[in-house]
Amino acid sequence: MQLASPPAPPAGPDSAADRPDLALGQPQGWRERLAAWRDRRMADPAFRTWVLRTPLLRRVAQRRARQTFDLVAGFVYSQVLRACMELELFERLAGGPVQPAALARAVGLDEAALDRLLAAGVALKLLRWRAGGRIALGPLGAPLVGHTAIAALVEHHHALYADLADPVGLLRGPAGRPATSRQWPYTVHARPDSLAAEQVATYSGIMSASQPLIAQLVLDAYPVQRHRLMMDVGGGEGAFLRAVARQAPGLRLRLFDLPAVADRARQRFAEHGLAGRAEAVGGSFLSDSLPGGADLISLVRVVHDHDDATVRHLLRAAHAALPPGGTLLIAEPMSETPGAEAMGDAYFGLYLLAMGQGRPRSPATLRALLAEAGFVQIRQLATHLPLQTGLMVARVPGHEAAA
Ligand SMILES: C[S@@+](CC[C@H](N)C(=O)[O-])C[C@H]1O[C@@H](n2cnc3c(N)ncnc32)[C@H](O)[C@@H]1O
Known part of the structure; x- marks a missing residue:
């Protein structure tokens, strides 16, 4: 087998003189020099053609x-x-x-x-x-047969699809409100606790329908039954707590969400025969303190919805509401998740931008925010499908630690 020799490297746009606006630096160290050489070769159509013609390299090039x-x-x-x-x-x-x-x-x-x-x-x-x-x-x-969770996500993407028609415009800051942010009115409303029933109905329905993607993964990773009273903050219509109720029959349940959402949760609890066991409290964690008494607080797909200042406030509020030794769970897709980087950083990164606030956070970033709020024993727990949710657990210092 005779292999043609590779074409000479092109004179690529690799010098600061070619892109004066970028003030390019020189590659540092042999790794960067090697990467720069490889990138220049890959940018050359003649080199790519040579790779495709070379049996041993063809498979890589095809992939x-x-x-x-x-x-x-x-x-x-x-x-x-x-x-x-x-x-x-x-x-x-x-x-x-x-x-x-x-x-x-x-x-x-x-x-x-x-x-x-x-x-x-x-x-x-x-x-x-x-x-x-x-x-x-x-x-x-x-x-996907009867998969209402995926169906709800696909259906509601029409807004994000419209917003992403001009991705650079979205990054620069769109002239009007992105369609996605209109689906999530609490992200733009000055007083989210005054949102009316009809303003929260659509997003609450989407969250409830897609909750099965999350609940069992969290419950398989963390034994909630060791606690007495669990409070799910930003708990939506209570789909997560209904799954908890099935898993931990002895656990008392409380949901905290905006008043119009808490009303929906109360109704769902009654429909599912949980009225005596699960209560729904209406309020805003932006302006109200969280009710005390729970030894476990969960934040499921809540933290990534908010900017850092709100997250700091929310984590301090959760810390204040928990007893010494109380536990906080954060469950949501996380950035920099090995094997799921595209979901965390590309999908949620752009989704939350279109939503108007929040960002996907890495476990390291969440760890730092939790520590700042006074939590200790901060751990990441593995879930069976980190693509759909990651999980962090943290404790309030003190003698009552449940584990
Ligand atoms: C993305 S949804 C997640 C719902 C639910 N945890 C789930 O995973 O299905 C975020 C939830 O946070 C609630 N929320 C947003 N801002 C809030 C606030 N200031 N106070 C209380 N709840 C809030 C919303 O109403 C919504 O139910």
Whole structure:
């Protein structure tokens, strides 16, 4: 096998003279020099062609190209998923493979249009072809049958999708209010505790529907049953506490959220026969102190919604409400999570920007904020799916430590 020698490196834009606006520095140390050399080569089309023609390097080049094109085309893949969900294809195929013509009639699309969607769905492993030209669930579509949590997330993305049509505009600060922030009115309202029932209904419904993505992961990672009274702050409609109630029958439960949200939680607790065991307290952690008495406080998908000043205030309030030895849990997707960096830093980073406040935080950042608020024994607990939630546990100093 004869290998062609690689083309000479291009004269890339690697000097400060080429980009005077950036005042580029020289690479420091051999690692940076090597990386700079490699980056210059990778930026050269002739070098990339040579790599593709070289058997031993081709696989790496193909994988990199696929990753790049996934980034280029990812928004289309998301919309293919959305179309499948809007047309309820996964539920329609749950009973087994069907003929595309029958499916086209059922969803009200002409056959050619449906064929195009089916081909896209097959390519994305949402669907798969079966003998006789029938279409069936694929490996990624099968778990989505009746998956109301994913359905709620996909459906509510229409706002984020609109905001991201101009990502640089979003980063610069959009002229108007991003559509995403309108979905979360507490992020922009001066007095969130005065939000009315109809203003909290949509986001509370989305949170409740998507809570199953989180609850069991948290409960598998932390034994809540060792506590007496758990207070879930920013607990929404109580979906998390309902899962806790099933797991820990002896635990008393309290939810704290904005008054209009707490009303919804109270109603849900009554519907689920929990009225005698779970109470819902309305208030704002921005202006009210948190009720005392709980030996465990949870903040589930709450901290990342807020800027650092509010988080400092909230953690101090949680510390003040807990007894000596009391425990605080923080559960949310975290940045810099190995294997889930894209979810924490790309998805939530941009999502929270469009929402108008908050940021994804790394375990190290949360640890520092918790320590500043006076917590000790701060630990990160592993969850089975850190992509969906990470978990931090911390204690108030004192003799009553439960563990
Ligand atoms: C992203 S949702 C998470 C809901 C729930 N913990 C879950 O994971 O499904 C954030 C929650 O914090 C509540 N919240 C926001 N600002 C608040 C405040 N100032 N005081 C009390 N609750 C607040 C919202 O009403 C909402 O229910």
